Amino acid sequence: MNYQPDTIAAIATAPGEAGIAIIRISGNNSLTVADHIFSHAGEPPSRRPPGAFMRGFVRLNERIIDEALLLVMRAPHSYTREDVVEIQCHGGFVSARRILQTILHEGVRLAEPGEFTKRAFLNGRIDLVQAEAVLDLIRAQSDRSAAAAVEQLNGSLSDSFNDIYDNALHLCADLEAALDFSEDDTPPALIPDGIAQAHKVLEQIRGVLETWEEGHLLREGALVVISGRPNVGKSTLLNALLGRNRAIVSPIPGTTRDTLEETIILEGIPIRLVDTAGLRNTTCEIEREGVRRARIHMQKADLHLYIIDGSQTLGIEDHAQLNSLKAAQSIIIINKIDLGIIIQEKDVPVFYNIKAQLNTGKGLIEIKRCIIERLGLTYSGQPRAVISERHKKILQKSFVDIKEAVTILESGQNETIVLAAARLRFAIESLGQITGKAYYDELLNSIFSRFCVGK
Ligand SMILES: Nc1nc2c(ncn2[C@@H]2O[C@H](COP(=O)(O)OP(=O)(O)O)[C@@H](O)[C@H]2O)c(=O)[nH]1
Ligand SMILES: [Mg+2]
Structure with a gap:
């Protein structure tokens, strides 16, 4: 075990423009370091009671770096169970970084990823789970x-x-x-x-x-892949589910050449929606690469939304796909019903078919309902650990x-x-x-x- 309870520090907030940033120090020297770098009218941090917060200035060689708030937490009543000092300074790219540098100059070590939480574990405040x-x-x-x-x-x-x-x-x-x-x-x-x-x-x-199943969905989300031949309405469906025009929709077959991924939330589960290039044989190298990527995503999908243009006869790609899709993991959408249905129902496997007119949003509610059902997402509102x-x-x-x-x-x-x-x-x-x-x-x-x- 290479656990040495030395004093560590890190910026605890994400970098960038923001109201405040927080620098955290944990370990035996936290309060001494705070005394050195923080100037304030009254008792220094190390003489303050637990839970005290003070307004003052962080200084480097008598020069003010920033005005800040400093919080004192004493062992064992802190996140790590060690003495902890948190400094709230102005957000942005500079202040927090300079304050951290000043702290590190005091002989404090930069914390490793997760080290504060690791100390909370090693000091017995929380378990690994x-x-x-x-x-x-x-x-x-x-x-x-x-x-x-x-x-x-x-x-x-x-x-x-x-x-x-x-x-x-x-x-x-x-x-x-x-x-x-x-x-x-x-x-x-x-x-x-x-x-x-x-x-x-x-x-x-x-x-x-x-x-586990639920845990997997809550943590990683579900991968839902929209596929089908070119021009059947895949990108139209992606946009409709997202509620915004993310993908280019056009009557020109082969518009979507790369895969596009966006996340929506259904019943509290993140759904990773992937729009793919239409499946067809093509001499265009870029489109071929798109089709290859589409197939890679299709292999990993938790659920397939396979779209057929109902006003056209099925293509060879359709027959191949429809034969390989598994009922429990697929929803087949027969689109463009406004143009009249030409395909024979017997050509489409009996497992879930939804008739739709995606450019007007017709069928969308049923598609969402079916995604929820197929993935088993229904939520009672009662949270449980998974x-x-x-x-x-x-x-x-x-x-x-x-x-x-x-x-x-x-x-x-x-x-x-x-x-x-x-x-x-x-x-x-x-x-x-x-x-x-x-x-x-x-x-x-x-x-x-x-x-x-x-x-
Ligand atoms: N008539 C009709 N046209 C549609 C329908 N859904 C999509 N379209 C049109 O079909 C064309 C191809 O749609 P798109 O979403 O780009 O297909 P993708 O190639 O599968 O992504 C576009 O011009 C859409 O506006 C529909 O239900 N009925
Ligand atoms: Mg498209």
């Missing part, structure tokens, strides 16, 4: 994502993980205790009880795993280990208890890494390096 919630909250793109992150920050997910961990630990302890008995003394109910207890843990893990990819991987691995332990116990041999207990130990070790009961440098780096400097 709560630390991750801080990042989720900062990155949230919708009210619903933010509400889920706040739930997680408040510890509701940590409670579930701790419960699973404790139950697995108890089970393991019971089995290990039996190892001290001679074979004849082993309590007769030990194995059946153990199996029942293990099933309970498995059930708990399964329950938490069920939140697991991330990292949690999922660990839970799945632990699940396998515990299941293995059950299989061993079910073989019914007393001498196999030691093997079952060993399996459970593996599971417990992994489970501990979720909340950070057990951690190693690499795990912390992989989590905190995703933060910004200053958080």
